[in-house]
Amino acid sequence: xxxxxxxxxxxGRCQETNGGLVATRHRQVHLRVADQEAxxxxxxxxxxxxxxxxxxxxxxxxxxxGRAYVVPTADTVDAAEAALRGLGLDVERTDGGVxxxxxxxxxxAEPLGHVPVDRGDFLDxxxxxxxxxxxxxxxxxxxxxxxxxxxxxxxxxQVAAAQSWLTAGMLRRVSIFRMSRGTLRPLGVLFxxxxxxxxxxxxxxxxxxxxxxxxxxxxxxxxAGLVAVMWPVVRLTxxxxxxxxxxxxxxxxxxxxxxAFVPPALPGVLVAADRRLDDVRTTIDAARTILGVVALRxxxxxxxxxxxxxxxxxxxxxxxxxxxxxxAPRG
Amino acid sequence: xxDPKPYQxxxxxxxxxxxxxxxxxxxxxxxxxxxxxxxxxxxxxxxAAVLLDDAAKALDGDALPGRQFVIGSAVSTGLFAGxxxxxxxxxxxxxxxxVVVCAVVAGWVAADIFGRWHDAARARRSTAAxxxxxxxxxxxxxxxxxxxxxxxxxxxxxxxxxxFVRVALIWL
Numbered sequence: 001x002x003x004x005x006x007x008x009x010x011x012g013r014c015q016e017t018n019g020g021l022v023a024t025r026h027r028q029v030h031l032r033v034a035d036q037e038a039x040x041x042x043x044x045x046x047x048x049x050x051x052x053x054x055x056x057x058x059x060x061x062x063x064x065x066g067r068a069y070v071v072p073t074a075d076t077v078d079a080a081e082a083a084l085r086g087l088g089l090d091v092e093r094t095d096g097g098v099x100x101x102x103x104x105x106x107x108x109a110e111p112l113g114h115v116p117v118d119r120g121d122f123l124d125x126x127x128x129x130x131x132x133x134x135x136x137x138x139x140x141x142x143x144x145x146x147x148x149x150x151x152x153x154x155x156x157x158q159v160a161a162a163q164s165w166l167t168a169g170m171l172r173r174v175s176i177f178r179m180s181r182g183t184l185r186p187l188g189v190l191f192x193x194x195x196x197x198x199x200x201x202x203x204x205x206x207x208x209x210x211x212x213x214x215x216x217x218x219x220x221x222x223x224a225g226l227v228a229v230m231w232p233v234v235r236l237t238x239x240x241x242x243x244x245x246x247x248x249x250x251x252x253x254x255x256x257x258x259x260a261f262v263p264p265a266l267p268g269v270l271v272a273a274d275r276r277l278d279d280v281r282t283t284i285d286a287a288r289t290i291l292g293v294v295a296l297r298x299x300x301x302x303x304x305x306x307x308x309x310x311x312x313x314x315x316x317x318x319x320x321x322x323x324x325x326x327x328a329p330r331g
Numbered sequence: 332x333x334d335p336k337p338y339q340x341x342x343x344x345x346x347x348x349x350x351x352x353x354x355x356x357x358x359x360x361x362x363x364x365x366x367x368x369x370x371x372x373x374x375x376x377x378x379a380a381v382l383l384d385d386a387a388k389a390l391d392g393d394a395l396p397g398r399q400f401v402i403g404s405a406v407s408t409g410l411f412a413g414x415x416x417x418x419x420x421x422x423x424x425x426x427x428x429x430v431v432v433c434a435v436v437a438g439w440v441a442a443d444i445f446g447r448w449h450d451a452a453r454a455r456r457s458t459a460a461x462x463x464x465x466x467x468x469x470x471x472x473x474x475x476x477x478x479x480x481x482x483x484x485x486x487x488x489x490x491x492x493x494x495f496v497r498v499a500l501i502w503l
Contacts, residue, residue, distance in 0.1 A: 184443075196436075197436060200431060201429065204428035204431040204432065205428040219419065219425070226435055317377055319370060319374075321374070
């Protein structure tokens with residue numbers, strides 16, 4: 001027998017295993033935590049994820065006459081109640097072992113903090129964007145734990161890619177080894193030449209010694225020494241570049257008043273998944289606005305523009321992936 | 332007419348991916364300048380471009396380096412070797428280690444100077460305004476890419492590549 005309680009379908013797998021129930025009153029999100037997985041109401045995604053770490057449940061609903069409920073298995077009802085109280089909820093336990101509670105009203109939407117794109121310095125502004133993206137990444141990873149939907153995986157992956165590109169752009173901006181387009185600065189040239197010459201000299205000297213002063217073998221030895229050290233020298237240059245650039249960026253940013261820009265606080269676990277992810281999208285879009293303004297101020301050939309472009313594309317994809325997930329009939 | 336070879340299909344898939352990326356870049360830049368930037372179109376074109384490249388790779392392996400890159404590498408290597416030969420030819424006892432080092436450094440410097448000039452020229456070309464303005468609206472251009480990819484689909488015999496192309500068509 002097919003049971004339809006509302007317009008929102010369960011996922012294909014849950015439709016086969018839920019005893020005929022195929023649709024419910026609230027949008028469903030397929031959640032997987034530890035050994036448990038099932039479709040749950042989107043308003044209870046994080047609550048159920050928290051409960052599943054200590055208990056098992058048989059049923060739940062985000063709005064039953066204005067209150068939510070969770071039905072744990074008989075042997076785990078105490079643990080489930082403790083977990084819900086740990087989230088700050090006022091839980092009522094009925095005789096049948098049903099845990100009923102009221103979800104707090106969603107906090108009012110707050111406008112994003114002023115984005116300081118006019119303050120001038122590339123590093124300061126990019127740091128503000130990076131902190132927004134870091135916040136979005138943290139929220140995304142916290143609030144989509146257990147959601148294995150391909151679009152959610154895409155969103156998480158793309159936000160991580162954007163973080164990498166933003167970091168790469170910042171490091172290149174302060175690099176003392178490489179110029180913006182990637183060619184070596186004088187210090188980088190000296191660094192590489194010194195090491196390559198040393199390798200070449202050792203090779204040539206050894207070959208001359210072994211070959212009893214042969215010019216041809218000295219030359220072969222020199223080239224062999226050069227080739228032998230080439231790859232390690234490039235790796236060493238990249239490593240030294242990365243280390244010095246990170247230190248330099250940190251020193252510059254310490255001088256910048258980090259308290260002047262505070263990323264907006266995003267809602268906690270008791271707010272429905274759709275509302276939280278809407279806020280993550282808003283944050284991502286704010287970061288993209290900053291990236292666009294900064295990218296237009298730089299010469300188009302600069303590596304930083306490429307880094308900002310790639311970060312912006314990744315964020316665009318992440319935001320779009322969240323939108324698709326939110327608009328899908330089931331999560 | 333004979334079916335196109337896998338490498339020919341792969342080349343056309345790569346060309347379609349490049350057109351999708353070019354359009355993505357234009358839309359992205361337009362949105363930065365306050366123009367109308369459709370985020371869904373940008374995201375979908377990016378996804379499609381990645382899938383088309385994946386399909387081409389499944390059909391024909393990694394793309395060969397471009398002609399400009401090959402010519403640049405050949406000239407750079409030639410200058411490196413020429414720099415070494417020039418120094419060794421002018422020194423009486425070229426077998427001494429420091430002479431070898433000087434020769435190698437001279438070759439390296441010659442190749443590096445050419446490399447910088449070549450990179451700068453490539454950057455100028457890549458950021459120069461296109462010779463002809465884009466032909467048609469965004470929808471029309473996406474439609475043309477979609478039509479070309481759809482036309483290629485029957486020629487894609489590789490199972491994974493065909494799947495990549497089918498999903499790319501969905502995003503387009």
